[in-house]
Amino acid sequence: LFLIHRQTSLVLSHALHDAAAAHDADIVSGMLEAIRGFVQEAFGTHDFDGMRTLNVGDITVWVEWGPKAVCALVVRGMAPTALRDAGADALREFHETYADALSAFDGDAAAFDGTADAMLDRLGTTHAAVASGGTSTWVKPAWLLGAAILGIALWIAGNVSDHRRIAA
Numbered sequence: 001l002f003l004i005h006r007q008t009s010l011v012l013s014h015a016l017h018d019a020a021a022a023h024d025a026d027i028v029s030g031m032l033e034a035i036r037g038f039v040q041e042a043f044g045t046h047d048f049d050g051m052r053t054l055n056v057g058d059i060t061v062w063v064e065w066g067p068k069a070v071c072a073l074v075v076r077g078m079a080p081t082a083l084r085d086a087g088a089d090a091l092r093e094f095h096e097t098y099a100d101a102l103s104a105f106d107g108d109a110a111a112f113d114g115t116a117d118a119m120l121d122r123l124g125t126t127h128a129a130v131a132s133g134g135t136s137t138w139v140k141p142a143w144l145l146g147a148a149i150l151g152i153a154l155w156i157a158g159n160v161s162d163h164r165r166i167a168a
Helices: 025-043 081-097 099-103 115-133 135-167
Strands: 002-005 011-014 053-056 059-065 069-076
Touching: 002 025, 002 115, 011 025, 011 115, 025 069, 059 081, 069 081, 081 099, 081 115
Parallel strands: none
Antiparallel strands: 002 011, 002 069, 053 059, 059 069
């Protein structure tokens, strides 16, 4: 999770769920600003906030644009949309909690130390709640049902084949 000052594109705070998947926060921030600048220049859309989703292989970057800060959530694999919604809610709360610090931001991100960790913890709780009983719980029963139907179909096909062989 990356929190980025919208006006300066400087990283306010970032947190990693998996330390092995370390990303350079400044590179992520620069990439988001470069894409936003490219679209504004190339297509003359100066009211364009920036991209909201970037997919590269099994990595998805969800970007939420707030009035003074941007939240970029990097997800490997498939994540429920409830996680994105929770990220947007967390960014709204971040703006409310740190409104004065965001307005007075002068390049020193010390006022925001640990905020991305707290947001990531909250998102982890949301993700766990969704995984344990949210909208994604239908997937496992669907796979089990599909496997059962396939097993029954193979059994019927085997029986039909046996009956034909016996009749012949």
